[in-house]
Amino acid sequence: MDTKKGTRYFLLGSLLACALLYFAGCSDTNTLSPTETSALTPTTLAKKGKGGDGTDPAAASDLLMVRKREENEDGVSSAVIGPEGGFLVHAAHRLDVSAGALSEPMELTFSMPVSDTLMFDLGPDGTQFDGPVKLTVSWDHAFTSGLDETQFKVVVWNPTTQVWESVPTSIDTELNLATGDLLTGSLKHFSRYAIRK
Numbered sequence: 001m002d003t004k005k006g007t008r009y010f011l012l013g014s015l016l017a018c019a020l021l022y023f024a025g026c027s028d029t030n031t032l033s034p035t036e037t038s039a040l041t042p043t044t045l046a047k048k049g050k051g052g053d054g055t056d057p058a059a060a061s062d063l064l065m066v067r068k069r070e071e072n073e074d075g076v077s078s079a080v081i082g083p084e085g086g087f088l089v090h091a092a093h094r095l096d097v098s099a100g101a102l103s104e105p106m107e108l109t110f111s112m113p114v115s116d117t118l119m120f121d122l123g124p125d126g127t128q129f130d131g132p133v134k135l136t137v138s139w140d141h142a143f144t145s146g147l148d149e150t151q152f153k154v155v156v157w158n159p160t161t162q163v164w165e166s167v168p169t170s171i172d173t174e175l176n177l178a179t180g181d182l183l184t185g186s187l188k189h190f191s192r193y194a195i196r197k
Contacts, residue, residue, distance in 0.1 A: 063117040063164070064142045064152070064195040076111040085131075092138040093120060101131035113192075118142050122190040129182070136179040139195055147197050149173045154180025157192040164194065 070091060077090040081097050082105035088095040090110035097108070109123040120137060135154060150171055155164040167180040178195055 062196050063119075063155070064139055064144070064197050065116055066118050066141060067143050068141050069112075069114070070141060073112045076109050078107050078109045080105050080107050082106070090120075092140060094136045095122065096134045096136070097129070098132040101129040101133055103130065108190075118195050120193045122193065125190055127190040133182040134179055135182055135193060136177055137193070137195060138176055139178065140176050142195070144176075144197075149176070151197070152178050153196045154178050155194050155196045156180075156182070157194075159191070164196065166196065 073091040077088060079086060079088040081088065081102060083100060083102055085097050085099035085101060087097065088108050088110050090112070093110065093112075095108065095110055106124075106127065108127070109121075111121045111123075113119050113121055118137070118139060118141075120135070122135070137154065139149075139152065150173060152169065152171055153166045154169045155166050157163075158165050167182055169181075170179045171177070172179075180193065182193075
């Protein structure tokens with residue numbers, strides 16, 4: 001009789017432990033831990049300050065940190081855009097390609113790597129443009145407390161110089177949007193982008 005009672009308690013305890021583990025793993029906030037890293041390599045970035053070529057390199061610690069990741073930011077969005085121009089939307093973020101920026105139709109991609117910083121990957125990597133291209137990104141889900149949002153800049157990773165470089169940026173603090181002019185920066189092609197605080 002004691003064996004049956006012990007077995008029941010063991011099974012009940014095991015079932016309760018499994019239920020607790022299951023519900024502890026379910027969450028609708030999808031918060032990132034500081035240990036999750038980006039796919040960016042190498043991780044050694046330039047020191048903050050003016051670069052010799054007129055760029056304004058930003059250290060990794062200067063990039064806007066993610067407060068929580070929205071489910072609709074996962075995955076990859078794509079659109080075929082041709083010489084007539086067009087746009088590509090990924091969650092609350094948008095890429096606008098002007099007419100004439102591309103000489104032939106091309107499938108463009110937009111994704112956000114899992115990272116503790118707010119980053120955006122545009123592809124295919126190295127795609128070149130002949131006209132204006134604008135990237136508008138939202139910082140709604142980033143840590144901004146105590147930061148001067150009017151100073152935010154869209155930055156691009158330059159794999160040759162191994163630094164983040166600023167691109168001309170306009171800020172809308174009411175809508176929490178930063179728009180970077182990707183063609184006027186020193187890199188006129190797709191790469192990884194972020195927001196510098």
